[in-house]
Amino acid sequence: MTVSTTAEPSSRYLADPGHGTAFTDHLVTARWSADTGWQDLALGPLRELSLHPGTSALHYGQAVFEGLKAFVQQDGGVAVFRPRDNAARFARSAARLAMPVLPDELFMTALDLLVRADAPWLTDNPQHALYVRPLMFASEVNLLMREATEFTFVLMAFVAAGYFGDGAGPVTVMIARDHARALPGGTGDVKCAANYAPTLLTQRRAREAGCQQVVWLDPDERRWVEELGAMNLFFVVDGALVTPRLTGNFLPGITRDTLLALAARAGYEVRERPVSVDDWREGCRSGAITETFACGTAATVTPIGRVRDGDGAFTVGTGNEGPVTAALRTALLDAQHGRLPDVSHWLHRID
Structure with a gap:
């Protein structure tokens, strides 16, 4: 399956983005360590992540995520729907897995950065939305069976249409x-x-x-x-x-x-x-x-x-x-x- 990561949204992807493959252009990242706390929040181009095979999350599953959407508004602007509720649930998920809690304001700042940068991917097609995926995972390279001491936060997005295809029926x-x-x-x-x-x-x-x-x-x-x-x-x-x-x-x-x-x-x-x-x-x-x-x-x-x-x-x-x-x-x-x-x-x- 082809994944779109081009600088210019192609008409093919905007016409039929499906769900989960028409990724937008940017990525927000931040890092946490037990020594420094959260730092290095940054917006950059969408890119692959380089992971050591001993990365803790790959073995012990310390990884949480969320899903929320941005929509074109009646007045032509863009708004994200109930993001503070997603931020709160993201924090609860992290706490349950002995992971650091991402502060709500850091979550919202990251969201603003990404959606503002990639809003041009949205069209006035009422079936489309910008699906935003926050992810946090244990990025420490250590296979000792304990909670990790280093974590990475990633925020990405893709253009989404219907989850069940064209949504034509029950x-x-x-x-x-x-x-x-x-x-x-x-x-x-x-x-x-x-x-x-x-x-x-x-x-x-x-x-x-x-x-x-x-x-x-x-x-x-x-x-x-x-x-x-x-x-x-x-x-x-x-x-x-x-x-x-x-x-x-x-x-x-x-x-x-x-x-x-x-x-x-x-x-x-x-x-x-x-x-x-x-x-x-x-x-x-x-x-x-x-x-x-x-x-x-x-x-x-x-x-x-x-x-x-x-x-x-x-x-x-x-x-x-x-x-x-x-x-x-x-x-x-x-x-x-x-x-x-x-x-x-x-x-x-x-x-």
């Missing part, structure tokens, strides 16, 4: 019965790199079964619905909006939190409570559950049309996108693009 998902994504007391509620590799085998099996994503269940009873991939789930139950309550096993999504607020403002009844696979299947059969959708920074709001569970399957509602899903996606996009009053101060403007 996705089909598979319930994971053999593996769990996270364990009680583990790291399921932070964004560390080690959370993701163990999910890839099940994701492959889902693709082989004709599904686009995996539904993860609780690790104890394998009964309660928790996540879709790395996305939060919502159900429309008897007209109310229901989402699994946070248990510590899965990520407290910023998009999830945004949709809860937008739904309440729009007058929907909102509930956070457990939802079992049996509840989901029976609710779809009886007509009580009319819609299910997933949400996240990358996927925005994605409807679920069909669910595979072992040798069986069931359809959600009509199998098509429902009106609540469509309305909440529109509200989310309007908030991100500055088409709604920013009463919650979610938008961080870039000069």
